[in-house]
Amino acid sequence: MSDSIAVLAAPVIAIDGPSGSGKGTLCQKLARHLGWHLLDSGALYRLVGMAADKHGCAFDDEAAIAILAANLDVEFVAGEAGEPTLVLLEGEDVSGDLRTEATGMLASKVAVLPAVRSALLGRQRDFAKAPGLVADGRDMGTVVFTTAPVKIFLTASAEERAERRYNQLKSSGDDVNLATLLGEIRARDKRDSERELAPLKPADDAVHIDSSGLGIEEVFNRVLTEVNARLVSL
Numbered sequence: 001m002s003d004s005i006a007v008l009a010a011p012v013i014a015i016d017g018p019s020g021s022g023k024g025t026l027c028q029k030l031a032r033h034l035g036w037h038l039l040d041s042g043a044l045y046r047l048v049g050m051a052a053d054k055h056g057c058a059f060d061d062e063a064a065i066a067i068l069a070a071n072l073d074v075e076f077v078a079g080e081a082g083e084p085t086l087v088l089l090e091g092e093d094v095s096g097d098l099r100t101e102a103t104g105m106l107a108s109k110v111a112v113l114p115a116v117r118s119a120l121l122g123r124q125r126d127f128a129k130a131p132g133l134v135a136d137g138r139d140m141g142t143v144v145f146t147t148a149p150v151k152i153f154l155t156a157s158a159e160e161r162a163e164r165r166y167n168q169l170k171s172s173g174d175d176v177n178l179a180t181l182l183g184e185i186r187a188r189d190k191r192d193s194e195r196e197l198a199p200l201k202p203a204d205d206a207v208h209i210d211s212s213g214l215g216i217e218e219v220f221n222r223v224l225t226e227v228n229a230r231l232v233s234l
């Protein structure tokens with residue numbers, strides 16, 4: 001995989017951190033506030049995991065899964081006003097399963113494969129377009145956008161992240177168990193941070209924010225202060 005320093009076509013705010021730390025929520029708010037593009041890199045890994053599962057690939061069949069990643073047939077269809085965006089994988093609506101913890105685990109499994117990460121690299125970098133990009137993931141600051149002027153590493157305790165996920169799934173009517181969710185989150189943290197290539201870890205120049213005990217607005221305001229301070233000096 002090429003981890004060469006990419007010349008950015010637009011400024012990038014790279015937000016990395018473990019599952020449930022609030023990256024997705026924060027990135028959506030930031031992108032909307034700034035009027036910038038948004039990259040949900042986890043969704044790409046999730047879609048590759050779903051495609052591998054659908055095609056019955058063994059999860060160590062790196063060559064086959066890399067081909068699926070390189071040729072990912074995905075379409076995002078904007079919903080009517082107030083309706084969520086539909087995600088079509090090979091023409092099939094997978095929106096309902098995309099964000100589940102089971103799909104997160106499939107994503108985490110394909111994400112250890114170097115050829116898969118390599119196949120998704122260019123696709124992710126292509127999201128960096130004017131006026132700017134807010135990028136959500138695990139290796140945005142360390143691999144994909146190493147020259148990003150703003151890098152944030154967002155964390156929260158595993159217990160708090162499990163509780164957030166529990167509340168989120170409960171409010172959508174899912175039958176969930178807090179202890180099971182905590183176990184799944186810990187397993188995903190371990191796989192994501194112990195893999196050899198592009199592990200979940202802060203970039204040397206990232207600002208660390210522990211969101212345990214902080215509300216969504218507090219996190220947003222802290223990050224916006226960093227963004228304003230760093231982008232002004234560009």
Ligand SMILES: Nc1ncnc2c1ncn2[C@@H]1O[C@H](COP(=O)(O)OP(=O)(O)OP(=O)(O)O)[C@@H](O)[C@H]1O
Nearest residue numbers: 018019020021022023024025164168211214215216
């Ligand atoms: N600071 C916060 N305080 C309380 N709840 C939060 C906070 N940030 C996010 N949440 C809630 O936690 C849940 C998980 O947040 P989110 O999906 O943004 O996390 P994530 O880091 O993107 O997770 P993943 O990597 O698994 O996609 C959501 O229900 C969200 O509303």
Ligand SMILES: Nc1ccn([C@H]2C[C@H](O)[C@@H](COP(=O)(O)O)O2)c(=O)n1
Nearest residue numbers: 041042043045107108111137138139
């Ligand atoms: N840049 C990324 C983004 C995601 N992954 C892997 C590891 C995660 O467990 C999984 C799902 O991500 P989520 O949607 O929960 O953010 O995908 C990765 O390796 N690199």
